[in-house]
Amino acid sequence: xxxxxxxxxxxxxxxxxxxxxxxxxxxxxxxxxxxxxxxxxxxxxxxxxxxxxxxxxxxxxxxxxxxxxxxxxxxxxxxxxxxxxxxxxxxxxxxxxxxxxxxxxxxxxxxxxx
Amino acid sequence: xxxxxxxxxxxxxxxxxxxxxxxxxxxxxxxxxxxxxxxxxxxxxxxxxxxxxxxxxxxxxxxxxxxxxxxxxxxxxxxxxxxxxxxxxxxxxxxxxxxxxxxxxxxxxxxxxxxx
Numbered sequence: 001x002x003x004x005x006x007x008x009x010x011x012x013x014x015x016x017x018x019x020x021x022x023x024x025x026x027x028x029x030x031x032x033x034x035x036x037x038x039x040x041x042x043x044x045x046x047x048x049x050x051x052x053x054x055x056x057x058x059x060x061x062x063x064x065x066x067x068x069x070x071x072x073x074x075x076x077x078x079x080x081x082x083x084x085x086x087x088x089x090x091x092x093x094x095x096x097x098x099x100x101x102x103x104x105x106x107x108x109x110x111x112x113x114x
Numbered sequence: 115x116x117x118x119x120x121x122x123x124x125x126x127x128x129x130x131x132x133x134x135x136x137x138x139x140x141x142x143x144x145x146x147x148x149x150x151x152x153x154x155x156x157x158x159x160x161x162x163x164x165x166x167x168x169x170x171x172x173x174x175x176x177x178x179x180x181x182x183x184x185x186x187x188x189x190x191x192x193x194x195x196x197x198x199x200x201x202x203x204x205x206x207x208x209x210x211x212x213x214x215x216x217x218x219x220x221x222x223x224x225x226x227x228x229x230x
Contacts, residue, residue, distance in 0.1 A: 097216060101159060
């Protein structure tokens with residue numbers, strides 16, 4: 001069974017600054033996918049970024065990028081130029097390639113301060 | 115703009131009532147999932163389906179049941195609601211991309227259920 005750990009329950013950052021959210025996971029599989037999702041207060045959860053385990057290059061989506069360290073089983077999310085709209089709960093998730101089921105971490109509540 | 119729809123958005127119901135939470139998607143995805151999420155907490159998989167007439171129980175024990183008669187529809191039913199069922203229920207779907215890799219989930223807006 002896979003486990004996903006987010007060690008930072010809450011974080012805050014000043015607007016326009018950079019923040020990094022941590023995620024570690026445990027699996028015996030070699031091929032899998034990792035995701036970060038964003039859940040704004042009382043709003044729909046949306047996909048932020050995806051990383052395939054077989055790719056060494058870190059994924060980037062505009063202001064969002066990841067630092068994927070496969071050997072260390074680490075998958076952190078960096079948000080650059082933080083905006084007030086980035087305030088949300090962020091979930092790290094692991095998906096195995098065979099079943100398509102995802103295991104989620106406990107989430108990190110991020111507050112962007114003006 | 116959501117392509118996966120959950121109704122109702124909020125529901126308050128008395129103990130012992132039977133309820134069905136609706137989930138429909140217009141994307142033609144084969145894979146669909148139900149997660150339970152307590153406020154400010156992680157998501158727990160309670161049911162999933164890989165296609166019509168395919169349903170499986172998830173990692174979290176649940177007294178609910180699901181059905182998948184049509185690709186687009188994946189309702190969740192509680193035969194007899196109890197206060198311990200009070201939670202948010204999230205429906206999601208996924209499908210391999212045209213490039214062959216697995217994409218992430220598309221989530222519905224959720225149903226917040228309160229059993230009194």
